Amino acid sequence: MAYTAANISVGCLANSMTSINTERVSLNAYRGAIGQIAGVIINAITMPIILYFGNGSTSSGKGYFMAALIFSIICLPCFIICFVTTKEVIGGGAKKTGEKESVVKNLFTSFKMTFKDHNARFLVLAMFCFLTGIFGRLGIMACYFIYILGDAMAIASFGTAMTIGMLVVNFYAPLLLNNIDKKWCGVITCICQIICCTAFFFMGQAKMSAMAIAVVGLIYGSTNFGGLVSYGLGAEIIDDNWLRTGIRADGVIYSCISFSTKLGNAIGGSVGIVILGAVGFIANTEMAPEVLTRMNAVINFGPCIFFALSAVFFIMVHMTNAKGKENEELIAAKIASGELSQ
Numbered sequence: 001m002a003y004t005a006a007n008i009s010v011g012c013l014a015n016s017m018t019s020i021n022t023e024r025v026s027l028n029a030y031r032g033a034i035g036q037i038a039g040v041i042i043n044a045i046t047m048p049i050i051l052y053f054g055n056g057s058t059s060s061g062k063g064y065f066m067a068a069l070i071f072s073i074i075c076l077p078c079f080i081i082c083f084v085t086t087k088e089v090i091g092g093g094a095k096k097t098g099e100k101e102s103v104v105k106n107l108f109t110s111f112k113m114t115f116k117d118h119n120a121r122f123l124v125l126a127m128f129c130f131l132t133g134i135f136g137r138l139g140i141m142a143c144y145f146i147y148i149l150g151d152a153m154a155i156a157s158f159g160t161a162m163t164i165g166m167l168v169v170n171f172y173a174p175l176l177l178n179n180i181d182k183k184w185c186g187v188i189t190c191i192c193q194i195i196c197c198t199a200f201f202f203m204g205q206a207k208m209s210a211m212a213i214a215v216v217g218l219i220y221g222s223t224n225f226g227g228l229v230s231y232g233l234g235a236e237i238i239d240d241n242w243l244r245t246g247i248r249a250d251g252v253i254y255s256c257i258s259f260s261t262k263l264g265n266a267i268g269g270s271v272g273i274v275i276l277g278a279v280g281f282i283a284n285t286e287m288a289p290e291v292l293t294r295m296n297a298v299i300n301f302g303p304c305i306f307f308a309l310s311a312v313f314f315i316m317v318h319m320t321n322a323k324g325k326e327n328e329e330l331i332a333a334k335i336a337s338g339e340l341s342q
Helices: 002-017 021-053 061-085 103-116 118-148 154-179 182-205 210-222 226-245 250-278 289-316 321-337
Strands: none
Touching: 002 021, 002 061, 002 226, 002 250, 021 061, 021 154, 021 226, 021 321, 103 118, 103 226, 103 250, 118 154, 118 182, 118 226, 118 250, 118 289, 154 182, 154 210, 154 226, 182 210, 182 226, 182 289, 226 250, 226 321, 250 289
16 A cells, blocks of 8 residues: 555656656656666565575565565655655646635546546556556466466566666657657557467467577567556546636546556456466466366466457547647647746
8 A cells, every 4th residue: 555655646747847748758767767667676585585585485575575674765865865856846736825725625526527437437448448457467377477378487587688678678669659649559550469478379379498488478568568558548538627617637647557557457357366266277287288278368368358348448539749739739728828836
């Protein structure tokens, strides 16, 4: 819960630091790149820390506690630096009148305006489906390597390649987002994920090498820019909603997108396990080839269904880069004239 509260605040921060959409895209890309670098470092040092404090045991309660404590201590100054050094220049709406306002009433109004917004609704639906596909596959991915490929150690090379790809995406995605309507970028990343998952299915059937799987894993990670699409498109939708309603709902709209992330994670992983059981999966047993084929289809074609649905929902969003630029200029003019607060 604490992470979610902090994450929503940080996620909204770029929108409040600047009203220029290209700058927001760059800020989110830098954040994503640094986050992936931190992820690589954490993946490399977590188990050694656990083993050190756990006296060589991978299941030591003390080892896990100390690792969590060390990371918590490291993260606190990072949040403090973020708080102290960033400046928000985009305010919450019209000039203050001095009248007391109800926080609960404003929050209720913000949620109401968000769910009435056509673009916000479809962005939330698009991200829910996209992330259900991503996390659904991650939740049962180990079964692909252990049972379909028969090579559990390939998980490490695949995971590393995918993480590197997710780092690379932050360097080129801003070019796409700034020159192609963000909703179409959402469609593009969905199509790329479908192509990669289809490749994983046939590679699994052919029992291809871990190296070949890792190469496609690199492509899979480097074409996953759904997060950057949601940040960029969400910022434009927030501005548009603000101009039409007079209510700036950064936190509400972003929290809805964040909730879709958590929901997609929960549903994707749990449903995937249930469906694997339904097609005949029994852990730690020798299964018939037809069962393995059905498992392979669930693991790889199942997410494709959600990616396809996500692409449809992205298409339903009306926001374009041109409209975002128009709103950006209108906001700048209103702030300059004092009509909107800073």
